[in-house]
Amino acid sequence: MTTSNGHASKSQQATQRRIEYHEADIVIVGAGILGCALAVALGRQGRSVLLLESSMKEPDRIVGELLQPGGVQALEQLGLQDCLDEIDAIQVKGYYVSYHGDPVQLEYPKATPSSPAPLGKAFHHGRFVMKLREAALDCPNVTVVETTATALVTSSTNPSQVLGVECITNDLKDCYFAQLTVVADGYASKFRKTHHPYTPKRRSKFWGLEMIDAQLPSPCYGHVLLSDCPPVLMYQIGTHETRILIDIPDNLPAASVKNGGVKGYMKNTVLPSLPEATQPAFAAALEKGNLRSMPNSFLPPSTNKTPGMMILGDALNMRHPLTGGGMTVALNDVCVIRELLSPEAVPDLGNTTLVLKQLARFHWARKNSSSVINILAQALYSLFAADDVNLRALQRGCFRYFQIGAVDGPVGLLAGLIKQPLVLFSHFFTVAFLSIWVLFRDTPLTHLILFPFRSIMVFWTACVVIFPYIFAELRS
Structure with missing residues (x-):
């Protein structure tokens, strides 16, 4: 007493x-x-x-709306898992990646074959x-x-x-x-x-809209749409609401004032590139307005x-x-x-x-946790927003890596479930070598004499993409 x-x-x-x-x-x-x-x-x-x-x-806010399974696990460790209740949160099972209209679906990996599938959550921030x-x-x-x-x-x-x-x-x-x-x-x-x-370094902004009753190719998956333009993300954040984020690099010509600015870029470039079933909801959201942006910083x-x-x-x-x-x-x-x-x-x-x-x-x-997510986010953005031939070669290799089923490691890293920087390093350079093989396979016989130079440049580009972020993590 x-x-x-x-x-x-x-x-x-x-x-x-x-x-x-x-x-x-x-x-x-x-x-x-x-x-x-x-x-x-x-x-x-x-x-x-x-x-x-x-x-x-x-x-x-238009970011901080998707909590990866690794974050859900951390929330459970803190005894705060009930904070995901009664907010109309949507289960997220993995990623749907579309590369020039060619899709692949990536599931979050199970810890063991008999364990339940890990889930993320998406919600209004x-x-x-x-x-x-x-x-x-x-x-x-x-x-x-x-x-x-x-x-x-x-x-x-x-x-x-x-x-x-x-x-x-x-x-x-x-x-x-x-x-x-x-x-x-x-x-x-x-x-x-x-x-x-x-000091934070910014390369682009995410411009966001909220679509109502949008039809997504794969409900309960985070959508990443890749093309010759910067990436577009879509994920459901409520029963009726879906967030779409359009990455627009600083000084993007297609989003210049003379081309209609950001709204002109979305109407003329982004809208036609979206899945056909999603286009009506995007057009309605764009017409309604309420367009907001957030800087993408490192x-x-x-x-x-x-x-x-x-x-x-x-x-x-x-x-x-x-x-x-x-x-x-x-x-x-x-x-x-x-x-x-x-x-x-x-x-x-x-x-x-x-x-x-x-x-x-x-x-x-x-x-172990933060460096994997930091490096992966920056490296993938460089690949997904590819703006030169070598980065585009790495982008093709990355998508091909997903297509052949080598997904548990990369998706486990993305999900915050695998906390091993060396696993990230090995997968990244496997993608680099696969990119070189894809490049070799697609090179016409008349251009093979240039292939050694191209392959060296692709590998060098891979090093330039990832090593600055590795070194940034090693500093104190």
Whole structure:
């Protein structure tokens, strides 16, 4: 009885500290997917958590709508699987890839022949976020505050030491303090520039529309449509709603103002390339408007080295959303952080030396999962948005690889189920050599004298595609 009362008293004191004095063990900036999941994970370990969010209204985004099976598994590990309930989420069984109208269907691989098929989930992003926020609000050790973070609070004696966050609440300046401040404020982070050595690089944007009652070639599959144009993605996010994302590289001539801009490109180029049954729903969505875009950025991760602070989520690491791996990376990161910063591993989060040591371990511990998804997303985008003859040769080889049934490894990597970078490396270069064989087979006899040069260029292009991203992952 004494122990129970002692725990209750301690919890009440922590709640009072959060509400009255704005003090906690951890302050998290951003109540998105990662911020909410981390708040609940650490709160359930007994940590006192302040979760700050500028707007508690339901977000409305065109990405973060497909959770791969690896992400579903991470959500289950965190005890948050019920956040997928009652949001009209759609089961995803794998991919439907169409290459110039020639389709192949790729199933998520089973762990064993007798095990159930793994499933992803697709949904409206905002509905999922609101369920995660409900979980955070229901956690006794978490206090959620609607406020806008404006600056980091640092120590007067040690300016590199972060003590908390300065905010604006109802037009009044405010501060929240913690032993550890977590920055999880997304792709447009306010605090990345001064605490992250790398800058996001953008090659294109995804332009999105919501189609109503669209007829897809393979319901319950994520659709990737490949042609001579940049890739197009389609996946159902509700009973009646289907998301279509059109990748438009910066300065694409077909989307220039003189050619009718983005809408002209969609009407003249994208619409005729879609499956015939899908075209009416796309035309109706295009006519209705509500066209929105999101930048497709790449940001390599970096070790968190600022005392008292940790950067996570898209503020830390981004990859092209082509493979839908962002939420899977985020949730797996929460699983890793939960173990490395547990009360058993770090009894006192004020022990800055130990916390920084654990964050250095985190940078490498997350690699098996995150590096596979990061590298694969960037490499596949280079192939799927091929803009020269060598990349197109690799694109043909990749599709041929799918056609011959070599899918369990690649799809397992895409799904976040296989967390082995060497498996990715071996499959990628198998595709490269297959591409060279396909090129040889399709080369006329009169051009065979040039084949050795072409084959070297294709292999060199494969190296140029993948090695920069491998090196980016190996940096600290």
